[in-house]
Amino acid sequence: MVTIKEIAERAKVSRTTVSRVINNSGYVSEDAKKRVLKVIEDTGYVPNQYAKSLRTKSTKVIGVILPKISTETSSRLVKGLDEILAKEGYQILLTITNLDPNKEIEYLKLLKSRNVDGIILSATNINEVLIEEIHQGEVPFVTVGQHIAGLANVLFDDYRASRDMVSLFVEKGHKKIAFIGVDEQDHSVGYLRKQGYLKGLEEYGLTAEDKWIQKGKFDVESGYESMKSIMEDAKQKPSAVLAVTDRLAIGAIRYLNDIGLSVPNDIAVAGMGGSELSKYISPSLTTIDFSIEDAGREAAKLLLKQIDGSSCKDVIRLIDHRLLNHFSI
Amino acid sequence: MVTIKEIAERAKVSRTTVSRVINNSGYVSEDAKKRVLKVIEDTGYVPNQYAKSLRTKSTKVIGVILPKISTETSSRLVKGLDEILAKEGYQILLTITNLDPNKEIEYLKLLKSRNVDGIILSATNINEVLIEEIHQGEVPFVTVGQHIAGLANVLFDDYRASRDMVSLFVEKGHKKIAFIGVDEQDHSVGYLRKQGYLKGLEEYGLTAEDKWIQKGKFDVESGYESMKSIMEDAKQKPSAVLAVTDRLAIGAIRYLNDIGLSVPNDIAVAGMGGSELSKYISPSLTTIDFSIEDAGREAAKLLLKQIDGSSCKDVIRLIDHRLLNHFSI
DNA sequence: TTCTAATATGGAATCGATTCCATAGCAACA
DNA sequence: TGTTGCTATGGAATCGATTCCATATTAGAA
Known part of the structure; x- marks a missing residue:
């Protein structure tokens, strides 16, 4: 490994001067500069960052x-x-x-x-x-x-995002909106998104059956199961479902398709997260893309x-x- | 920032001894060791990696x-x-x-x-x-x-992967297998996968029309266009298509759906890459998952x-x- | 011609660790 | 008692850069 010392010797200057050339600081004659640059070029010298960091802190x-x-x-x-x-x-x-x-x-x-x-x-x-x-x-x-x-x-x-999604559902004429969330220990995805959903309902004077609000994990399967619970247990069937992740939404759609319902004609489903998936499944999944x-x-x-x-x-x-x-x- | 020197002073030993304690090397008395560890604990000292690396190279x-x-x-x-x-x-x-x-x-x-x-x-x-x-x-x-x-x-x-895919098509009864590739400048995806496809055909004594072999980029759109070219220009329509990426495959499926064909009933499509997408679109996409x-x-x-x-x-x-x-x- | 200031250069300290080498205490052994 | 060997410790060199400070040269001003 070639060091500044070697460059200095070869260019017949001191290490100080080599350092000045590298960092463009202080006074260096054109002549010395040229010699140093030449040697650096020839040897393929790269300054050792650790030595440098040790001195400069950065x-x-x-x-x-x-x-x-x-x-x-x-x-x-x-x-x-x-x-x-x-x-x-x-x-x-x-x-x-x-x-x-x-x-x-x-x-x-x-x-x-x-x-x-x-x-x-x-x-x-x-x-x-x-x-x-x-x-x-x-x-x-x-x-x-x-x-x-x-x-x-x-x-x-997250809070506003799920409120926005409720707004969209309402705009499209939905009044019975179910929700598939995750554990509220997760402040962002679990707690805030649920609060936003609840607030959204409240703003439009809507209510939800208890059974409409389910809790899953972060995978497709639990989206499937949650949707199943909603459809089997609820007195009234919802016309729309908001899932807090795209995977949950995909699981929900799977279940709905399995029982012969068409999405979004019979029941609308939206996810959150803006995964790439959302645009490739068909029909594409309505979702919220956070600008990550x-x-x-x-x-x-x-x-x-x-x-x-x-x-x-x-x-x-x-x-x-x-x-x-x-x-x- | 607390350094080894300070630890040494506080523990009333030399830097050498502190270093020995940190690295578990050489002789250190129980007593000295205990004092050093105590001081390290108290000060929250962490050795400076740059200084260390400068000496040890690693x-x-x-x-x-x-x-x-x-x-x-x-x-x-x-x-x-x-x-x-x-x-x-x-x-x-x-x-x-x-x-x-x-x-x-x-x-x-x-x-x-x-x-x-x-x-x-x-x-x-x-x-x-x-x-x-x-x-x-x-x-x-x-x-x-x-x-x-x-x-x-x-x-x-890559070579064997696309050969494998051709084998699978043949097993399932396909004889007319089209191909959507990418530029062969890309040795792995472009060149090798195409060669594997050609070799696969050869092994089963199959041939392909020129028009069956198309070249796209890495996106969904060019999968769509390539599929379109195949279906519009080829004399005989293929019964299966191998695309070298999943996105190309999805584009191809899109086109086929758009002209009213059902995948895989009317025509089979396979991708490569084992993207997550493949299992979430429906019907799921046959693909090859490289164990990345x-x-x-x-x-x-x-x-x-x-x-x-x-x-x-x-x-x-x-x-x-x-x-x-x-x-x- | 002398003084000042700008230019050019190098010596040596420094950053914070590791490690070679020297030294010293102490026990065991001949 | 002198030698050997193990344990324990610290001094000082070292890694490869940067940078303060001192010094030398040269040009321009007084």
Whole structure:
């Protein structure tokens, strides 16, 4: 591995001068500069970033903590992040927790020990220990998707999103709207989306039978089962169903098709999440697409701002969403 | 930021001893050890990785170069990589080229300057400059998806996969099999899959009209157009179509549906790639699922082997694939 | 001609770890 | 008692950069 010392010797200058050439700083004669550049070219020399970081503190690396990698959400987020960060010369150091809360803390420590210039956390479970670990350290920090007080947050407006979806149903003439949610422990998908649904009903003076409100997990099967419960147990059958994820919606559609009902003619189904799936199934699935790339870009910008010295305490950025395939209700 | 020096002072030992405690090496008395650990605990000290790497050379970081992040392939690959690497204490430094060949080279240099312990490249365009840049540097290296001579390669058996698909069609009684490919510049998807198709036909003594063999891009629309060309221009209509990606297949199905044909009753369609889509559209799409996570795991293992000192020159690992939804042809 | 300021360069300290080498205490053995 | 070997510890060099400070050269001003 060729070092600055070797470049200096070959170009017959001091290491100081080589450093000046590389960083375009201080006074260097044209002649010396030319010689140094020549040697660098010849040798294919690349400065050792660790030595550099050790001195300068800045590492040009951003740590990213993700719950999962093989989900559309994660990859779209990373895409948005990278768009902004790469442009500014930052690289992404990726860590994946696989939904293990202990790993969240472990990776947080690890990223600090690697002296990353900033950390972006797409959190799942927010707990005391995690928050404490975040606060001690003074590293620029942005969370995405879950709110943590006192930090910079990039959030999706889950509440409004499901209210919007209820509005759309009502516009299309639906009055009996069922709901397939998930556990409310999940603040965003479980709690907020349900609240938005309830609020939507309230705004239009609608009510729902208890049986219309079901709870599933994050998979297709539980969408199927939830829909089954609704159709079998409810006194009145709903004319529309809002599922909080696209997979749940697809499960629901499966069940409806299985019992010979046509979607959306007999009963309308909408999902949330804007998955790619939604446009390829037929008929395409009405859903809400959260602009996850935007969230990534926004998070990256907030982080860069903090790195530049601005304080972003208690900042909240709400990310837009839009309706996809609304014609298919 | 608390350093080893401060720990040493507080514990009334030398930095050497602190280092010994941290790394469990050399002789340290129980007493000294206890004091050091106490101080580390109290201060929340984490060793600076850059200083450490500067001395030891090892960085415990693996550079990964991807063409795109928001594709199923990329995220499944990263998942497989991370499964193995995280277990061994390695982190992933992610770079995304967005299909720009210049970036491939740029990032290669950058990863070297960051002294990563190894590099994994999911390459798109293999060119001279790139190969040269790879060879000079002596960093452990693995490519995924495209073959580069003299290196460790993890490859998918594209050739056999499309031959397998032809076999399946034949088994199901098809004799007139059309093909929607992509540009053969793309060695894996374009060239090999087409060759496999041709070989498959040959093996069963089948032939194809020229018009049955179309070329699209990587999107749904060109699948639609290609299918249209086949149906409008061919003298005989095929009874089956093999598309080299699932999206092309979906486009083809769209067109067939639009002209009132039923899939698979009137004409059978298969894709390749095993996208999630394939199981959620109805009827589900017959496709070939390459075990991309396996590829990731295999690549990681090959890299670790090289880091451990084994030479893996000219190694080729072929990754398995399997048929999905074969009942829907 | 002397002084000042801009230009050009290098020596040496520094960042925070690891590690080679020297030294010292102490027990066992001849 | 002297030698050997194990345990325990610290001093100082080292990794490869950056940067403060000192110094040398040269040009222009007084």
